[in-house]
Amino acid sequence: MDLVYLAISATFVNNILLAQYLGNCPFLGVSKKLETAFGMAAAVVFVTILAATFTWSVSAYVLRPYDLEFLQTLTFILIIASLVQLVGIILKKMSRTLYNALGVYLPLITTNCAVMGVALLIAKKELGFIEMLVYSSTSAVGYGIALILFAGHRERLQISAVPKSMQGTAVALVTAGIMALAFMGFQGMAS
């Protein structure tokens, strides 16, 4: 039951994008079209789960037992950066279709703070292995949901008459704000 609670909380209530404000640069960058948003969402889910697993293992078996927690930032970013490179190479070799679908988004993910943010939140909350898996996958799915929904909004925005000074990023941010308001409605479900 606790795991269900954790899952709902990570996906909706504490949505990584709209309530924790992580990963906003790619959020505004790739959400102009629904197709690219799907690609980015899939890539984020994939990399977040992998990165969380690796950083969790390093943090639990190396950093914490040897009192090296001050190296956390450095290790995590290096793990994530090299993981992204490695995933790119492996995907290229193993599955051409998957690489074509996700490949272009992979380099962007290194600087996506959602991946690093999830890893850091897990370390901060000191979750166990199963909880870590649930938390990272549901957080990433929450990110994906918000990204895809937002891309739908932005496609509509392109054909509607927006005041001149609000065009572009300004109106996108206000739309995101209204979406965040809607997500606040989930607050009663879990905390």
Added chain:
Amino acid sequence: MANTFTETLTAGLWRRIPPFRLVLGLCPALAVTMSAENGLGMGLATAFVLILSNGAISSLRNVIPSKVRIASYIVIIATLVSIVEILMKAYFFPLSEQLGIYIPLIVVNCIVLGRAEGFASKNPPFISMVDGLSVGIGYAISLTLIGSLRETFGAGTWFGIPVFSESFEPMTFLVSAPGAFITIGALLALQNIFSRWRGEKFIQG
């Protein structure tokens, strides 16, 4: 020389002030600006990293092979961020608790990497540090501005000091998540209006 110096120094304060002109580094701009104090603290921490990382990267620009430059930049930046993290825990503990995971997340703040790649990798150390200073201070000013707006109207205080009389009902909405997005959106729109009024080039679009 003197000309490029002043130009670099002032560019970050208006012509490419982040996160408005240079739409980078939005995550901390949204996340930590609940109050003016948090905004200022975050801005100064980022400015510190930016100055030193620009200096270090531009001193090493002829040594780092271009193929692995991004990875090397990340290592340099991560080291500096760890230093900031430890210093803040030692001297500003309450602030570092409030900023939480957003301090280590300076590593993935696109402004730092963006200035490293866009400026420091092509220019000598001194001018790069000036660029870091100007963009960093610009970022700190913006974050403080956003924080001030949200804190004044959302909580009725500024840097913790009450500014309104008792009868003022704070708009709590501004302090919570949606308020952040809408405040920055509104500020961007204001800046667009201002740019158009001055007849400057319309950047966002």
